[in-house]
Amino acid sequence: MPSEAELTRMFVASRGTVREALRLLTSQHLVVTTRGVTGGSFVSTPSASSVAENLGGSLGLLVNAENLTVGNLLEGRLILEPVAAGLAAERSDRDALETLRATAASTGDLAPARGFTVHWDFHAALVSATGNPLLTLMCRPINEVLSGRLHRDRVAREQWHEVDADHITILRAVEDGDAAAAERLTREHLIRLRHLYEQVEASTPRQGE
Numbered sequence: 001m002p003s004e005a006e007l008t009r010m011f012v013a014s015r016g017t018v019r020e021a022l023r024l025l026t027s028q029h030l031v032v033t034t035r036g037v038t039g040g041s042f043v044s045t046p047s048a049s050s051v052a053e054n055l056g057g058s059l060g061l062l063v064n065a066e067n068l069t070v071g072n073l074l075e076g077r078l079i080l081e082p083v084a085a086g087l088a089a090e091r092s093d094r095d096a097l098e099t100l101r102a103t104a105a106s107t108g109d110l111a112p113a114r115g116f117t118v119h120w121d122f123h124a125a126l127v128s129a130t131g132n133p134l135l136t137l138m139c140r141p142i143n144e145v146l147s148g149r150l151h152r153d154r155v156a157r158e159q160w161h162e163v164d165a166d167h168i169t170i171l172r173a174v175e176d177g178d179a180a181a182a183e184r185l186t187r188e189h190l191i192r193l194r195h196l197y198e199q200v201e202a203s204t205p206r207q208g209e
Contacts, residue, residue, distance in 0.1 A: 086183035088129035
């Protein structure tokens with residue numbers, strides 16, 4: 001990209017404005033700035049992961065502002081993820097299956113934070129196994145926001161064992177290449193998870209209470 005001085009002349013803007021614009025572009029992983037003799041600002045190719053991260057932050061703000069509800073997010077997830085599971089059963093390669101197997105672990109006895117990470121890793125790996133970066137882009141922001149709304153320590157350990165069991169059955173369907181079963185099992189699993197969210201939401205004190 002042109003230097004800061006050149007950008008200020010091109011856009012008839014102050015150097016402070018140009019620096020702020022570059023800072024925002026950098027925070028969105030659209031520009032990389034380096035120092036030194038060979039340094040400068042360079043346009044970067046955005047990845048599905050970095051775009052999803054930015055979208056997740058925006059979705060979180062909308063939920064907190066009550067323009068978007070947890071129910072809306074769960075509904076979107078229920079539309080997207082079962083279809084992704086079916087595609088994963090049809091398309092997943094050896095590496096994708098290995099990643100998925102590594103996340104289908106028993107988490108009931110793990111520390112809450114660690115167990116929660118493993119659960120979300122399973123869902124991320126399941127969508128990634130489709131080989132479709134657009135599905136990752138669509139699903140990851142929703143799941144990142146939802147992960148902040150479900151407090152693992154407020155859910156009985158037995159229920160987490162049931163979640164683990166669901167993951168194993170979904171994994172088996174994907175391994176067998178059974179797209180219909182993978183889609184059905186994932187939908188049933190997400191419906192059960194929805195009840196967990198409703199349970200936690202109902203037990204969460206509202207602001208001012």
